[in-house]
Amino acid sequence: MKRHFLGAATMAMLLSACATGYHSASNPILGLTGGYWDQPGPGRLIKVGFSGNGYITPDKVATYLLFRCAEVAQREGGSHFIFYTSLPDAIDDRRSSERKVNALGGKPATYAYILVVPGEEPDALSAADVISRLEPVVKPAPKQGGAS
Known part of the structure; x- marks a missing residue:
């Protein structure tokens, strides 16, 4: 029993020494360092977020958030999504592409609300375009x- 605890503690220490990668926050091991999440928002909105550890930059967290929003839009059957930085912005239909990243205890985290739409709409982001542009950075x- 003690050996299992020490193994888990060692694994957690090793994982926390690296920047957060792109993975689900619900992952039982990797989720300890942060990751993405999403949940139903009010109405047709979906709240999407990403949190990191102290070794990831706010810019990277913002990139991961936008990439996850595009994945969620495709998962939900939409080709485009409208990005809102907050619930009040969504209520007032103040669309954005700006991603604000906050820090809590030196760990960057952010979230946004998205509205998945089936096609082009003013200020809607193309999920396919976002994924193709950001996938080389995210994944x-x-x-x-081998030697050359």
Whole structure:
């Protein structure tokens, strides 16, 4: 029993020494360092968020949030989504592409509300365009080993 606890504690320490990667916050191991999440918002809105540890930059957290919003839009059957930085902005239909990142205890975190739409609409973001533009940053191809 004690050995399992020490193994888990060692794993947690190793994971916390690295910047947060792109993964679900509900992951039982990786989620300890942060990750993405989403939940139903009021009405047709969806609240999407990303939190990191102290080793990730706010810019990277903002990028991960936008990428996750695009994934959620596609998962929900939409090709585009409207991005709101807050619930009051969504209520007033103040659309944005700006991603604000806050820090709590030196750990950057952010969230947004999105409205998934089936096609182009003024100020709507294309989920496919966002994914194709950000995927090389969010999910880089594995490096090829070997000498040249």
